[in-house]
Amino acid sequence: MGSLNPDFTDETVVVTGGASGIGREVALGFGDAGANVLVGDLAPEPKEAEVPTHEVIQDDGGTATFVEADVTEREQVRDLVAAARDYGGVDVMVNNAGLYIGGSIRELDPADFMAIQEVNGLGVYIGTQVAANDMIEREDPGVVLNTASISSTVAQKGQVQYDASKGAVRMITRGAALELGEYGIRVNAVAPGHIATEFVENWSQDAPAEIAGDEMIKPVPLGRAGFPEDVAGAFCYLASEEASYVTGELVTVDGGWSVF
Numbered sequence: 001m002g003s004l005n006p007d008f009t010d011e012t013v014v015v016t017g018g019a020s021g022i023g024r025e026v027a028l029g030f031g032d033a034g035a036n037v038l039v040g041d042l043a044p045e046p047k048e049a050e051v052p053t054h055e056v057i058q059d060d061g062g063t064a065t066f067v068e069a070d071v072t073e074r075e076q077v078r079d080l081v082a083a084a085r086d087y088g089g090v091d092v093m094v095n096n097a098g099l100y101i102g103g104s105i106r107e108l109d110p111a112d113f114m115a116i117q118e119v120n121g122l123g124v125y126i127g128t129q130v131a132a133n134d135m136i137e138r139e140d141p142g143v144v145l146n147t148a149s150i151s152s153t154v155a156q157k158g159q160v161q162y163d164a165s166k167g168a169v170r171m172i173t174r175g176a177a178l179e180l181g182e183y184g185i186r187v188n189a190v191a192p193g194h195i196a197t198e199f200v201e202n203w204s205q206d207a208p209a210e211i212a213g214d215e216m217i218k219p220v221p222l223g224r225a226g227f228p229e230d231v232a233g234a235f236c237y238l239a240s241e242e243a244s245y246v247t248g249e250l251v252t253v254d255g256g257w258s259v260f
């Protein structure tokens with residue numbers, strides 16, 4: 001099977017939540033494609049590996065830097081985006097940092113509801129706003145990519161709070177695409193399905209097959225749970241010239257789970 005092989009040489013990509021999971025694979029994907037990568041996260045240590053993301057890219061001959069950043073704090077996101085100016089300025093902003101808290105609507109503490117909205121909703125809003133303003137100030141339009149979810153469009157039991165936050169990501173993406181198109185900035189989102197990462201409760205390297213079992217109320221047509229590397233390619237495509245006329249879209253990567 002062929003591949004697009006996008007080239008991001010001399011471009012700078014910022015990935016929030018890039019230390020682990022999907023964000024890590026997205027950062028590594030852009031690094032493999034030649035980009036300068038800034039990994040923004042609360043800490044550089046990955047949850048599922050030994051070597052930090054930025055060090056992997058460096059060890060492979062690429063350019064990468066870790067910047068500590070809490071996506072709910074606007075000044076920290078500003079500092080993260082400002083750090084990209086050392087490499088010419090952000091060309092691709094990936095708002096990936098996320099939080100999952102499960103629980104029934106009958107019992108969930110409102111504080112937990114607000115916590116998940118702040119990271120998943122407000123964090124994407126701030127990241128989009130800060131990156132777009134930086135691009136406009138530099139007169140160098142780029143791409144904003146947000147990590148949504150199948151929960152952006154499909155309700156799942158015990159996930160009202162998560163569904164609400166990811167629904168917000170979808171609408172932030174669409175609204176921002178509408179507003180920022182006049183500046184040449186494209187805004188899209190990737191909606192992963194059930195992906196085998198540490199983000200999933202009881203995750204382990206040996207457990208991805210089980211994710212498609214009891215937790216699911218319907219099977220994945222492709223017959224397996226997804227992996228972060230299954231998702232990363234969608235981000236690289238949406239950031240590439242091949243997607244130059246794509247904006248405001250939600251690209252679902254779920255093995256067909258939401259088809260029926």
